[in-house]
Amino acid sequence: MNERLFKNTSVLSKLILRRDRLRFILWILGISVLTIATAVAFPDLYRTATERQQLAETMVNPAMTAMVGQGYGLDNYTYGAMMAHQMLGMTALLVGLMNVLLVTRHTRLDEEDGRTEMIGALPVGRLSPLASSLTVMLGVNFSLALMIGWGLYATGIESLDLNGSLLYGSAIGSIGLFFAGTTALFAQLSDNSRGTVGFSIALLGIAYLIRAIGDVSNETLSWLSPFGWILGSEAYVNNYWWPIILTLGVAIALVGIALYLNVIRDLGGGFLPSKPGRSNASPFLQSPLGLAFRLQRTGFIAWVAGVFVMAASYGSVLGDTDTLIADVEMMMEFMEPVEGAALTDQFITMLMVVMAILASIPTLMMILKLKGEEKNHRTEHVYSLAVSRQKLLASYLSVSIFTSIVMLVASAIGMGSIGVVVIESDITLGTFFSSSLVYLPALWMMTSFAVLLIGWAPKYTGLTWLYLGFSFVVVYLGGLFQFPDWISSLTPFSHVPDLPVEEVNLFTLIIMTVIAIFITALGFVGYGRRDIQG
């Protein structure tokens, strides 16, 4: 029995570890460091019990509760209670995402690419590929739980005791395994990797949403979501272990169902019917522009939603700006107060630049897609048709510019529609629009940089991301690090007038746009002259 189903599972597990050891290490380290660094930062940010108690009061509003959870131990807001309130839910969401991506990669994606078939032709058990992926994920989540648990305890911060820290780590590890299980299940149900990721992330989002609605309105509802379970462990406050056992139990059940379905199905098959697609292309698709947009439609929609939600959550804290910032010395260092400007306005400018950098990501993805298409030998088809280099590049550029506008509009509406409600002064939605859209020339300069690289140095298009990362560090942490002016001036984002604190400087914006157009034109020249790689 075991021979037939599980032979060579351990060898396959080692293969997975060998293939993705760096990926696993980066995920585990990244999440652990994020958690521990936050814990270490808390005592500097909130030095006294009074400061912590003030924070607890600002945290109790529906927007915050929806975002991070209802929180426990709010009347005695220790550093531990703060971690479990502000960090645990968000980290769990991230760990869920990690499990969705990793499990899909080692189950349905391997099957889709034909690797599972080759493995299956060797003397391995029928369940070995799936079982080996899940074994590895058990190890990954377990390591993560231990790293976080012991790491938090090792900080030596008061109230981060051993039992609470291990419970915090276990909460993260157990919800990781829960989503490893759901993804393994969807990998059996759907017959392709996009579907597996799609369904799993949808479930992840719905589970978080149920918890959010439940926490705000009806607590029983929260207990329908695994996020409600692990937050209900009340780590560092009451330290209940049973919700962790519940989560693990459900995870094991999910894995059991996934294994069963894996045995009874055919390789390459799924249980959800794949509905036939269109047999003819819509008129919209039949142009290079339509193609460029259609290929990225799903990503585009997801980014609009993501930017909107992010902006809305920023908007929800705007009402508490004064208490949030004035009480916290470190925040003042971030912001460098400007004479005569309201703190709220200043806070908006800081949030706007963060949103603009976030909006740059999809904007750049849309243009860099052309490079990916080339690498995958798909531009070759298009260029064998009556399509010029200029036309195809211009199509991707148009999608990118369109994206930049939509993202900044989404950001303005997201932050503004909630901001105007929670802020007590008479700020209007128009202020949010102008503060957001003023970053358009900066986004276009980023795009032009990408076009330049696509035209002249397609191997180095990755530099675009480095440049964006640099920009983020300069504008977001610039106040903290005190960079010399010439370094700050290297990123387009630092030249954008800080609305609504500063005046609109049309001249600067026009110059930026002209530079963007010039660099883009240069990129077009290069693209028209070089060999297409694929």
Place this chain on the structure above:
Amino acid sequence: MRVLSTKGLTKKFGQFTALNGVDLDVNKGEVFGFIGPNGAGKSTTIRVLLGILKATKGKATIFELDAWKDAVEIHKRIAYVPGDVTLWPNLTGGEVIDLFVKLRGTNHKSKREELIRKFKLDPTKKCRTYSKGNRQKVALIAAFSSEADLYILDEPTSGLDPLMERVFQECVLEAKQDGKSILLSSHILSEVERLCDRVGIIREGEIIESGTLDELRHLTRTQLQVETSKPIANLSNIDGVHNIEKQERSVTFQVDSEKLEDVIKHISMFGVTKLESSPPTLEDLFMRHYEGDDRTLKPGDGGKS
């Protein structure tokens, strides 16, 4: 009339010379076979012809237009099928066909449906679910539903089953009857033999042979199997006889085509009871150029050895 022509076409990738002075001509209404092993430069030549790569030296023209500068104008009248068809995983086969046909500019609606039926393709499936052969069908249907004057086909049948390969051959011959020209790169030599009027052989970036199949055969050897009443004396000393293999009663050997007459005269003295001759296949031709550089001729030497 020349439809496609290259003169001294050279393409270098850094230090590596992929094409070294390729001369190629395809005439109107003919099927030109472009053969050579992997890495010889077939696909590079085709990509230069498509204006995807820029030639380092030399000229490439299609319809008397420059392949690089006038690429878009040229592409309105050509159809291309690559050997390794990669498609967009989230579009259906039908959508890709429509997109290709539309971007080329010409449309043949009825042809599309007919070809989908002939090639037995399900156009409602997403491309990610297609096998290699099905992806090739998508590209072939898109190519043959276009009103092109020149078809550039780069190993288009490597994933097709024998039935579908026959459908493909019908499509090529039909296009030829309509006066279209076809550049067919392939290493399925039987296919080239059946379809092509003229053939060019490329090796290491140089065209080492080109002409009609008959012309090429003249340059090569005929296989003879002879049974004689008396053993043939001195066979190995005759000029132009190669690869002698003696069986129990018969002897098999190859003869350079231009020496055939001398050889026949010689063997007729020994009382021929049975004589079988077979023409060299394209495969023999091809193999002679590629089997061990030491053994065979240098490029351009033809059949003399």
